[in-house]
Amino acid sequence: MELVVTRNFGRPESWTLASYREAGGYEALERVLKEMTPEDVSDLIKDSNLTGRGGAFFPTGLKWEFVRKDPKTPRYVVVNADESEPGTYVNRLSLELDPHMTIEGMIIAAYASNAERGYFYIRGEYGLSHERVKAALREAYEAGYLGQGICGRDDFNLEVEFRRGAGAYIVGEETALFNSLEGKRGNPRFKPPFPTNFGVWGLPTAINNVETLAAAPAIVMNGAEWFKDLGIGDAAGTKMYCLSGNVVNPVCVELPLGVTAREVIMDHGGGVPEGRTFKGFKPGGASSAPLTPAEIDASLEPKSMAELGTIMGTGGVVVFDDTACMVDAAYRDALFFEDESCGFCIPCREGTPNLVQICERIMHGQGTMDDLDLLEELGASMMASFCGLGHFAHQPVRGAASRFRDEFEAHIRDHYCAAGTCFTANGNGRAG
Amino acid sequence: MAIHHTELETPPGREPLPESERPKLETLREQLQPLKDLPGSSIEALYAAQELFSYVPPEAITLIAEELRIPESQVFGVVTFYTMFSLEPQPPYVLRVCRDLSCHLAGAPKLIGALEKELGVPRGHTSPDGRFTVEVVSCLGLCDKQPALLVNLDQHGPVMPDDVPDLLGDLRNGAG
Ligand SMILES: Cc1cc2nc3c(=O)[nH]c(=O)nc-3n(C[C@H](O)[C@H](O)[C@H](O)COP(=O)(O)O)c2cc1C
Numbered sequence: 001m002e003l004v005v006t007r008n009f010g011r012p013e014s015w016t017l018a019s020y021r022e023a024g025g026y027e028a029l030e031r032v033l034k035e036m037t038p039e040d041v042s043d044l045i046k047d048s049n050l051t052g053r054g055g056a057f058f059p060t061g062l063k064w065e066f067v068r069k070d071p072k073t074p075r076y077v078v079v080n081a082d083e084s085e086p087g088t089y090v091n092r093l094s095l096e097l098d099p100h101m102t103i104e105g106m107i108i109a110a111y112a113s114n115a116e117r118g119y120f121y122i123r124g125e126y127g128l129s130h131e132r133v134k135a136a137l138r139e140a141y142e143a144g145y146l147g148q149g150i151c152g153r154d155d156f157n158l159e160v161e162f163r164r165g166a167g168a169y170i171v172g173e174e175t176a177l178f179n180s181l182e183g184k185r186g187n188p189r190f191k192p193p194f195p196t197n198f199g200v201w202g203l204p205t206a207i208n209n210v211e212t213l214a215a216a217p218a219i220v221m222n223g224a225e226w227f228k229d230l231g232i233g234d235a236a237g238t239k240m241y242c243l244s245g246n247v248v249n250p251v252c253v254e255l256p257l258g259v260t261a262r263e264v265i266m267d268h269g270g271g272v273p274e275g276r277t278f279k280g281f282k283p284g285g286a287s288s289a290p291l292t293p294a295e296i297d298a299s300l301e302p303k304s305m306a307e308l309g310t311i312m313g314t315g316g317v318v319v320f321d322d323t324a325c326m327v328d329a330a331y332r333d334a335l336f337f338e339d340e341s342c343g344f345c346i347p348c349r350e351g352t353p354n355l356v357q358i359c360e361r362i363m364h365g366q367g368t369m370d371d372l373d374l375l376e377e378l379g380a381s382m383m384a385s386f387c388g389l390g391h392f393a394h395q396p397v398r399g400a401a402s403r404f405r406d407e408f409e410a411h412i413r414d415h416y417c418a419a420g421t422c423f424t425a426n427g428n429g430r431a432g
Numbered sequence: 433m434a435i436h437h438t439e440l441e442t443p444p445g446r447e448p449l450p451e452s453e454r455p456k457l458e459t460l461r462e463q464l465q466p467l468k469d470l471p472g473s474s475i476e477a478l479y480a481a482q483e484l485f486s487y488v489p490p491e492a493i494t495l496i497a498e499e500l501r502i503p504e505s506q507v508f509g510v511v512t513f514y515t516m517f518s519l520e521p522q523p524p525y526v527l528r529v530c531r532d533l534s535c536h537l538a539g540a541p542k543l544i545g546a547l548e549k550e551l552g553v554p555r556g557h558t559s560p561d562g563r564f565t566v567e568v569v570s571c572l573g574l575c576d577k578q579p580a581l582l583v584n585l586d587q588h589g590p591v592m593p594d595d596v597p598d599l600l601g602d603l604r605n606g607a608g
């Protein structure tokens with residue numbers, strides 16, 4: 001299996017320009033600037049079916065074309081490295097181990113979008129990433145890949161500013177990220193207008209996830225068909241899947257987009273620890289509803305996940321064995337969203353603590369069967385939230401309550417927790 | 433008509449900067465100069481303040497607002513939005529322990545308990561020696577190191593309850 005975005009991870013000092021160049025780095029940029037027009041580049045990326053790895057899977061080439069076609073200037077490119085979805089660490093690995101690949105992708109995106117300014121925004125907690133990306137940006141400036149007259153083309157300039165977040169999941173939502181870049185509180189903005197027309201500073205902005213941008217140079221070198229063929233079925237390219245939870249190997253693996261959950265969890269994760277029973281998994285971070293062992297042969301790609309009523313999300317696969325209580329698991333996600341709701345809109349601000357309380361009632365033997373209906377109602381009203389956080393926050397709880405119904409009912413009716421974490425003197429309690 | 437003023441108490445965490453710390457405001461002013469050319473850089477400005485004082489004192493908020501020409505209310509709004517900024521003095525070691533699902537499954541509650549026990553204070557409080565505080569936070573993106581924690585910005589994991597005495601011991605001896 002051919003690797004795209006992780007292919008340099010094993011190289012010595014893989015994060016330096018010298019190492020990246022030795023591995024053929026920045027050849028794609030040079031080819032783009034010598035042989036291709038901005039239209040050629042966005043067409044190539046469109047043909048490759050590369051879609052946004054941040055979780056929304058929007059066609060990347062189309063995004064760049066939209067930005068280029070907006071007459072307002074200056075246009076911007078933004079790297080979204082706010083990665084904060086629980087169970088997800090793929091961008092961190094790219095930033096630490098191969099920052100230049102993302103930077104090269106960013107420059108290619110700027111060329112295709114006709115953008116002349118950029119921001120590289122990394123969440124505040126990623127200290128090593130800050131160091132590596134700052135150093136890599138400096139190297140790229142010195143080598144003439146950034147700044148004025150890139151690679152001798154006096155009509156192509158790109159000034160990139162490095163920025164840090166300071167602890168806020170919501171800032172990963174693109175419009176919240178723009179507010180953060182503008183020095184404001186990271187509340188999301190209303191869409192439309194969309195970032196491609198009204199992004200940072202109200203100007204056309206191509207904002208992309210680290211993994212999306214990192215795929216661009218390889219597509220330039222190897223072609224759209226090559227990339228498309230890497231995926232399974234209709235899905236194009238590869239995806240970094242990362243494992244955590246009750247799994248033997250909590251590792252990140254780059255695999256064809258659309259592999260089965262079985263391949264990821266069993267072949268690469270080594271399954272659940274010996275002596276335990278596999279109980280289920282979350283396909284892509286906290287926002288995704290959990291699935292059961294019966295669904296382990298489903299493809300981890302957006303379409304099949306949507307058919308199962310969950311989402312592909314970030315590719316952060318969280319595994320459960322029989323020591324995990326699914327009510328408790330839902331509760332942990334609810335706590336996360338309660339904490340991370342920015343409090344700007346009522347359905348999300350009020351809905352997330354409600355989710356927490358319902359889970360707490362059930363875990364403490366005070367739940368009723370009505371609580372399960374209440375969850376559905378609450379979920380429906382949270383769909384009126386202002387942004388995606390509120391739209392997704394109830395999915396893991398409702399998903400767990402419907403797919404692991406028996407476990408919820410056992411808690412409610414019999415005050416019985418099969419995993420043995422609730423109703424005990426030293427139960428888990430509220431950790432947060 | 434007369435306006436009635438009420439003497440307001442200083443809200444917690446809004447104490448004025450001690451006299452001995454005031455010279456650092458000049459250092460901050462100098463550090464803010466390059467940020468004037470970078471619109472929107474209030475987060476970077478606040479990091480500079482926090483690095484100097486260990487927290488963001490009210491005087492720094494006023495200074496940042498003045499120098500960057502943005503409303504003080506906006507700077508205050510930014511400080512309170514992001515969890516990594518503090519309005520109260522912070523000890524040299526802030527331990528941020530992840531409480532989210534993967535780390536939870538890997539034993540985060542026991543890790544948090546061990547840290548609280550070893551430091552003798554609950555989360556959110558500074559240890560009696562004034563050097564540590566434990567914060568329980570959202571996913572740190574270190575789920576491959578579950579259960580994970582950050583010591584300031586240094587990554588640690590997996591950290592088991594049994595590892596806690598050594599981890600803290602190293603930090604106490606300045607090896608962290
Ligand atoms: C609550 C919320 C959080 C998000 N967090 C991130 C994030 O941390 N990183 C990211 O790339 N996209 C995140 N997104 C998606 C972005 O809004 C946006 O779709 C993405 O950055 C676009 O880049 P892509 O097309 O390359 O995926 C988030 C969305 C929502 C609703």
Ligand code: FES
Nearest residue numbers: 530535571572574
């Ligand atoms: S869940 Fe703990 S670091 Fe991600």
